[in-house]
Amino acid sequence: MRESKLQATRGIVRADEGFRRFVLERYEPDAALAPFVEHYWLVRWDLREQPDFHQHILSYPSVQWVFENDWTGTGSWVYGVPTPSYTRHLKGFGQSFGAKFRPGGFYPYWKQDLAPLTGSRIGGAAAFGEDGAAVEEGFWELPDDEARARRIESFLLRRLPEKDEQAELAERIVRSMIDDREIVRTQDVAEAFGLGVRTLQRLFSRYIGVSPKWVLRRFRLQEAAERLEKGELGAGPAGWAEFAQQLGYYDQAHFIKDFKALLGRSPEDYARKSRGEG
Incomplete structure (x- = not known):
């Protein structure tokens, strides 16, 4: 091995x-x-x-x-x-x-x-x-x-099972959500794979266990934490607004709310701690 x-x-x-x-x-x-x-x-x-x-x-x-x-x-x-x-x-x-x-x-x-x-x-x-x-x-x-x-x-x-085409489809969709930065909404995912939104949601519930929206948000917040740890952020309010937009958020407030709910501190505090300042 x-x-x-x-x-x-x-x-x-x-x-x-x-x-x-x-x-x-x-x-x-x-x-x-x-x-x-x-x-x-x-x-x-x-x-x-x-x-x-x-x-x-x-x-x-x-x-x-x-x-x-x-x-x-x-x-x-x-x-x-x-x-x-x-x-x-x-x-x-x-x-x-x-x-x-x-x-x-x-x-x-x-x-x-x-x-x-x-x-x-x-x-x-x-x-x-x-x-x-x-x-x-x-x-x-x-x-x-x-x-x-x-x-x-x-x-x-x-116990090797037979391949499941729907399971493989679910995995491909998740992979695309990681790799394609243009995909920011559940609707984008559904359209990219020729599925209805409800069909996509049922697929994820059955094969993944969480919603497409959850997966998109999780990957974007993982990316946010990683980039903040590396110091990849412009200074000032404009820097935060652009940063949130790059992650697929339409406004900075929603990004800050989601980030704080998941990591227990604001993005600014997290960046400061990553620099050893807090």
Whole structure:
């Protein structure tokens, strides 16, 4: 199994600060799983004799199957898309290992509408039955991280579903929402793919678990946080107004409101903190 070079850190709020407290590694899935699984990941930390740390995550619209081993105990959980965001409390020594499914990639395994899973989690055994419980048994006694990834992968390969054209369509649409800066409204998405707005909304509810509007807003706010951390902002009110417009907001006030609701501080305060001024 090949370790994937860590490139994108978007969504990990102030990743540079977090990487001083934990290690993040990623592994590529088997080619047969690529339509369903984006990657496997490991987070490990050792904060013994150090203060606790809270890492804020602006999650992607993806389901994750996560194996936990920390101060709260051990277990595995299937997490729906967190809303509005997710904060991980790191304490003492701990580690988590997960499979990140592509947007739409969990549905062929789950075969249920994903909307009820959004903002919640269920145990691995509840999600996958006795076979899922067997994957969890002795997971942290395996010799290394590659062995852990292979155990998850073997399970997923044994249950390899047929490709689902609608799930693949949902993933392509989500990808376009990341890559195409001209797409700023749900209507834009629907028109780009020749769908009605209601059809698009039903597709996302079933296969992604959140609305197209949620996905657009999340990606734009992820981008905003990343750019502010890099200092990419002009000075003065005009700079903020232009910044909001670049992100697809028609006015600065709505951008500030959404940003503060998700990250707990105004964009200006966030930029100042990123510069080490607050």
